[in-house]
Amino acid sequence: MCGGKSIFGAVLLLAGCGLVSDPIPEATPEMALEMGVEQAQLERGREMYLANCHHCHERVLPEAVDPEGWRSIIPHMAKNAELNESQQTDVLIYLMAAHGTVHGLNLEH
Ligand code: HEC
Known part of the structure:
Protein backbone atom coordinates (compact mmCIF):
# COMPACT_ATOMS: atom_id res chain seq x y z
CA MET A 1 0.00 0.00 0.00
CA CYS A 2 1.16 3.46 -0.74
CA GLY A 3 -0.37 6.86 -1.10
CA GLY A 4 -3.34 7.63 1.06
CA LYS A 5 -6.64 9.36 0.77
CA SER A 6 -6.58 13.09 0.77
CA ILE A 7 -8.60 15.98 -0.53
CA PHE A 8 -5.28 17.08 -1.95
CA GLY A 9 -5.38 14.22 -4.42
CA ALA A 10 -4.05 16.37 -7.21
CA VAL A 11 -0.94 17.14 -5.23
CA LEU A 12 -0.48 13.47 -4.38
CA LEU A 13 -0.84 12.54 -8.03
CA LEU A 14 1.86 15.00 -8.97
CA ALA A 15 4.08 13.79 -6.16
CA GLY A 16 3.51 10.25 -7.34
CA CYS A 17 3.42 7.13 -5.28
CA GLY A 18 6.56 6.39 -3.32
CA LEU A 19 8.20 9.45 -4.77
CA VAL A 20 7.98 11.63 -1.69
CA SER A 21 11.73 11.54 -1.62
CA ASP A 22 12.67 14.33 0.78
CA PRO A 23 13.38 12.62 4.10
CA ILE A 24 12.99 15.97 5.88
CA PRO A 25 9.93 17.27 4.07
CA GLU A 26 8.98 20.94 3.98
CA ALA A 27 6.03 21.88 6.15
CA THR A 28 2.95 21.99 3.93
CA PRO A 29 -0.66 23.15 4.36
CA GLU A 30 -1.68 19.46 4.18
CA MET A 31 0.54 18.61 7.14
CA ALA A 32 -0.85 21.54 9.11
CA LEU A 33 -4.41 20.49 8.35
CA GLU A 34 -3.75 16.89 9.35
CA MET A 35 -2.11 17.90 12.61
CA GLY A 36 -4.59 20.68 13.36
CA VAL A 37 -1.85 23.27 13.80
CA GLU A 38 -0.60 26.37 11.98
CA GLN A 39 1.83 25.69 9.15
CA ALA A 40 4.16 28.24 10.76
CA GLN A 41 4.47 26.01 13.82
CA LEU A 42 5.58 23.09 11.65
CA GLU A 43 8.07 25.37 9.91
CA ARG A 44 9.51 26.45 13.25
CA GLY A 45 9.75 22.83 14.34
CA ARG A 46 11.53 21.86 11.15
CA GLU A 47 14.06 24.67 11.55
CA MET A 48 14.63 23.69 15.15
CA TYR A 49 15.17 20.08 14.13
CA LEU A 50 17.55 21.03 11.31
CA ALA A 51 19.55 23.30 13.61
CA ASN A 52 19.78 21.20 16.76
CA CYS A 53 19.46 17.48 16.25
CA HIS A 54 22.75 16.41 14.69
CA HIS A 55 25.35 17.80 17.08
CA CYS A 56 25.76 14.79 19.33
CA HIS A 57 24.81 11.97 16.96
CA GLU A 58 23.90 11.35 13.34
CA ARG A 59 20.60 13.00 12.51
CA VAL A 60 17.76 10.58 13.23
CA LEU A 61 15.25 11.06 10.41
CA PRO A 62 11.54 11.66 11.08
CA GLU A 63 10.67 8.41 9.31
CA PRO A 75 11.33 15.66 25.95
CA HIS A 76 14.71 14.09 26.72
CA MET A 77 16.34 15.29 23.46
CA ALA A 78 14.87 18.76 23.76
CA LYS A 79 16.61 19.04 27.10
CA ASN A 80 19.83 17.86 25.42
CA ALA A 81 19.38 20.52 22.75
CA GLU A 82 18.38 23.14 25.34
CA LEU A 83 15.07 23.89 23.69
CA ASN A 84 12.38 25.67 25.64
CA GLU A 85 8.94 24.19 26.07
CA SER A 86 7.32 25.75 23.01
CA GLN A 87 10.30 24.88 20.82
CA GLN A 88 10.05 21.33 22.09
CA THR A 89 6.37 21.18 21.12
CA ASP A 90 7.14 22.58 17.67
CA VAL A 91 9.83 19.97 17.02
CA LEU A 92 7.60 17.15 18.22
CA ILE A 93 4.65 18.19 16.07
CA TYR A 94 6.90 18.56 13.04
CA LEU A 95 8.53 15.15 13.53
CA MET A 96 5.18 13.40 13.90
CA ALA A 97 3.79 15.17 10.84
CA ALA A 98 6.93 14.49 8.80
CA HIS A 99 6.87 10.84 9.80
CA GLY A 100 3.34 10.56 8.44
CA THR A 101 4.20 12.47 5.29
CA VAL A 102 7.21 10.34 4.45
CA HIS A 103 5.18 7.20 5.07
CA GLY A 104 2.37 8.29 2.77
CA LEU A 105 0.25 10.89 4.52
CA ASN A 106 -1.40 8.45 6.88
CA LEU A 107 -0.97 10.85 9.74
CA GLU A 108 -2.00 9.81 13.21
CA HIS A 109 -4.11 12.02 15.36
C1 HEC B 1 23.60 17.29 23.70
C2 HEC B 1 23.60 16.10 22.82
C3 HEC B 1 22.33 15.74 22.08
C4 HEC B 1 21.49 16.56 21.33
C5 HEC B 1 21.61 18.04 21.09
C6 HEC B 1 20.45 15.71 20.80
N1 HEC B 1 20.66 14.41 21.18
FE1 HEC B 1 19.55 12.79 20.62
N2 HEC B 1 20.72 11.59 21.78
C7 HEC B 1 21.80 12.00 22.53
C8 HEC B 1 22.32 10.87 23.30
C9 HEC B 1 23.51 10.91 24.24
C10 HEC B 1 21.51 9.76 22.97
C11 HEC B 1 21.64 8.32 23.47
C12 HEC B 1 20.90 7.87 24.65
C13 HEC B 1 20.06 8.78 25.46
O1 HEC B 1 20.57 9.75 26.09
O2 HEC B 1 18.85 8.53 25.52
C14 HEC B 1 20.52 10.25 22.01
C15 HEC B 1 19.55 9.47 21.42
C16 HEC B 1 18.61 9.90 20.49
C17 HEC B 1 17.61 9.07 19.88
C18 HEC B 1 17.42 7.59 20.12
C19 HEC B 1 18.21 6.84 19.11
C20 HEC B 1 17.97 5.37 19.18
O3 HEC B 1 18.25 4.72 18.18
O4 HEC B 1 17.51 4.89 20.23
C21 HEC B 1 16.87 9.86 19.04
C22 HEC B 1 15.72 9.43 18.16
C23 HEC B 1 17.40 11.20 19.15
N3 HEC B 1 18.47 11.18 20.04
C24 HEC B 1 16.90 12.30 18.48
C25 HEC B 1 17.30 13.61 18.72
C26 HEC B 1 16.61 14.78 18.22
C27 HEC B 1 15.37 14.75 17.36
C28 HEC B 1 17.30 15.85 18.67
C29 HEC B 1 16.94 17.33 18.45
C30 HEC B 1 15.81 17.83 19.20
C31 HEC B 1 18.45 15.38 19.44
N4 HEC B 1 18.40 14.01 19.46
C32 HEC B 1 19.40 16.18 20.02
C33 HEC B 1 22.32 13.26 22.57
C34 HEC B 1 21.79 14.39 21.97
Whole structure:
Protein backbone atom coordinates (compact mmCIF):
# COMPACT_ATOMS: atom_id res chain seq x y z
CA MET A 1 0.00 0.00 0.00
CA CYS A 2 1.16 3.46 -0.74
CA GLY A 3 -0.37 6.86 -1.10
CA GLY A 4 -3.34 7.63 1.06
CA LYS A 5 -6.64 9.36 0.77
CA SER A 6 -6.58 13.09 0.77
CA ILE A 7 -8.60 15.98 -0.53
CA PHE A 8 -5.28 17.08 -1.95
CA GLY A 9 -5.38 14.22 -4.42
CA ALA A 10 -4.05 16.37 -7.21
CA VAL A 11 -0.94 17.14 -5.23
CA LEU A 12 -0.48 13.47 -4.38
CA LEU A 13 -0.84 12.54 -8.03
CA LEU A 14 1.86 15.00 -8.97
CA ALA A 15 4.08 13.79 -6.16
CA GLY A 16 3.51 10.25 -7.34
CA CYS A 17 3.42 7.13 -5.28
CA GLY A 18 6.56 6.39 -3.32
CA LEU A 19 8.20 9.45 -4.77
CA VAL A 20 7.98 11.63 -1.69
CA SER A 21 11.73 11.54 -1.62
CA ASP A 22 12.67 14.33 0.78
CA PRO A 23 13.38 12.62 4.10
CA ILE A 24 12.99 15.97 5.88
CA PRO A 25 9.93 17.27 4.07
CA GLU A 26 8.98 20.94 3.98
CA ALA A 27 6.03 21.88 6.15
CA THR A 28 2.95 21.99 3.93
CA PRO A 29 -0.66 23.15 4.36
CA GLU A 30 -1.68 19.46 4.18
CA MET A 31 0.54 18.61 7.14
CA ALA A 32 -0.85 21.54 9.11
CA LEU A 33 -4.41 20.49 8.35
CA GLU A 34 -3.75 16.89 9.35
CA MET A 35 -2.11 17.90 12.61
CA GLY A 36 -4.59 20.68 13.36
CA VAL A 37 -1.85 23.27 13.80
CA GLU A 38 -0.60 26.37 11.98
CA GLN A 39 1.83 25.69 9.15
CA ALA A 40 4.16 28.24 10.76
CA GLN A 41 4.47 26.01 13.82
CA LEU A 42 5.58 23.09 11.65
CA GLU A 43 8.07 25.37 9.91
CA ARG A 44 9.51 26.45 13.25
CA GLY A 45 9.75 22.83 14.34
CA ARG A 46 11.53 21.86 11.15
CA GLU A 47 14.06 24.67 11.55
CA MET A 48 14.63 23.69 15.15
CA TYR A 49 15.17 20.08 14.13
CA LEU A 50 17.55 21.03 11.31
CA ALA A 51 19.55 23.30 13.61
CA ASN A 52 19.78 21.20 16.76
CA CYS A 53 19.46 17.48 16.25
CA HIS A 54 22.75 16.41 14.69
CA HIS A 55 25.35 17.80 17.08
CA CYS A 56 25.76 14.79 19.33
CA HIS A 57 24.81 11.97 16.96
CA GLU A 58 23.90 11.35 13.34
CA ARG A 59 20.60 13.00 12.51
CA VAL A 60 17.76 10.58 13.23
CA LEU A 61 15.25 11.06 10.41
CA PRO A 62 11.54 11.66 11.08
CA GLU A 63 10.67 8.41 9.31
CA ALA A 64 12.86 6.33 11.62
CA VAL A 65 10.77 6.74 14.75
CA ASP A 66 7.01 6.40 14.97
CA PRO A 67 4.88 9.20 16.44
CA GLU A 68 4.59 7.57 19.86
CA GLY A 69 8.33 7.04 19.87
CA TRP A 70 8.93 10.70 19.13
CA ARG A 71 6.54 11.65 21.87
CA SER A 72 8.62 9.79 24.43
CA ILE A 73 12.06 10.67 23.05
CA ILE A 74 11.65 14.38 22.37
CA PRO A 75 11.33 15.66 25.95
CA HIS A 76 14.71 14.09 26.72
CA MET A 77 16.34 15.29 23.46
CA ALA A 78 14.87 18.76 23.76
CA LYS A 79 16.61 19.04 27.10
CA ASN A 80 19.83 17.86 25.42
CA ALA A 81 19.38 20.52 22.75
CA GLU A 82 18.38 23.14 25.34
CA LEU A 83 15.07 23.89 23.69
CA ASN A 84 12.38 25.67 25.64
CA GLU A 85 8.94 24.19 26.07
CA SER A 86 7.32 25.75 23.01
CA GLN A 87 10.30 24.88 20.82
CA GLN A 88 10.05 21.33 22.09
CA THR A 89 6.37 21.18 21.12
CA ASP A 90 7.14 22.58 17.67
CA VAL A 91 9.83 19.97 17.02
CA LEU A 92 7.60 17.15 18.22
CA ILE A 93 4.65 18.19 16.07
CA TYR A 94 6.90 18.56 13.04
CA LEU A 95 8.53 15.15 13.53
CA MET A 96 5.18 13.40 13.90
CA ALA A 97 3.79 15.17 10.84
CA ALA A 98 6.93 14.49 8.80
CA HIS A 99 6.87 10.84 9.80
CA GLY A 100 3.34 10.56 8.44
CA THR A 101 4.20 12.47 5.29
CA VAL A 102 7.21 10.34 4.45
CA HIS A 103 5.18 7.20 5.07
CA GLY A 104 2.37 8.29 2.77
CA LEU A 105 0.25 10.89 4.52
CA ASN A 106 -1.40 8.45 6.88
CA LEU A 107 -0.97 10.85 9.74
CA GLU A 108 -2.00 9.81 13.21
CA HIS A 109 -4.11 12.02 15.36
C1 HEC B 1 23.60 17.29 23.70
C2 HEC B 1 23.60 16.10 22.82
C3 HEC B 1 22.33 15.74 22.08
C4 HEC B 1 21.49 16.56 21.33
C5 HEC B 1 21.61 18.04 21.09
C6 HEC B 1 20.45 15.71 20.80
N1 HEC B 1 20.66 14.41 21.18
FE1 HEC B 1 19.55 12.79 20.62
N2 HEC B 1 20.72 11.59 21.78
C7 HEC B 1 21.80 12.00 22.53
C8 HEC B 1 22.32 10.87 23.30
C9 HEC B 1 23.51 10.91 24.24
C10 HEC B 1 21.51 9.76 22.97
C11 HEC B 1 21.64 8.32 23.47
C12 HEC B 1 20.90 7.87 24.65
C13 HEC B 1 20.06 8.78 25.46
O1 HEC B 1 20.57 9.75 26.09
O2 HEC B 1 18.85 8.53 25.52
C14 HEC B 1 20.52 10.25 22.01
C15 HEC B 1 19.55 9.47 21.42
C16 HEC B 1 18.61 9.90 20.49
C17 HEC B 1 17.61 9.07 19.88
C18 HEC B 1 17.42 7.59 20.12
C19 HEC B 1 18.21 6.84 19.11
C20 HEC B 1 17.97 5.37 19.18
O3 HEC B 1 18.25 4.72 18.18
O4 HEC B 1 17.51 4.89 20.23
C21 HEC B 1 16.87 9.86 19.04
C22 HEC B 1 15.72 9.43 18.16
C23 HEC B 1 17.40 11.20 19.15
N3 HEC B 1 18.47 11.18 20.04
C24 HEC B 1 16.90 12.30 18.48
C25 HEC B 1 17.30 13.61 18.72
C26 HEC B 1 16.61 14.78 18.22
C27 HEC B 1 15.37 14.75 17.36
C28 HEC B 1 17.30 15.85 18.67
C29 HEC B 1 16.94 17.33 18.45
C30 HEC B 1 15.81 17.83 19.20
C31 HEC B 1 18.45 15.38 19.44
N4 HEC B 1 18.40 14.01 19.46
C32 HEC B 1 19.40 16.18 20.02
C33 HEC B 1 22.32 13.26 22.57
C34 HEC B 1 21.79 14.39 21.97
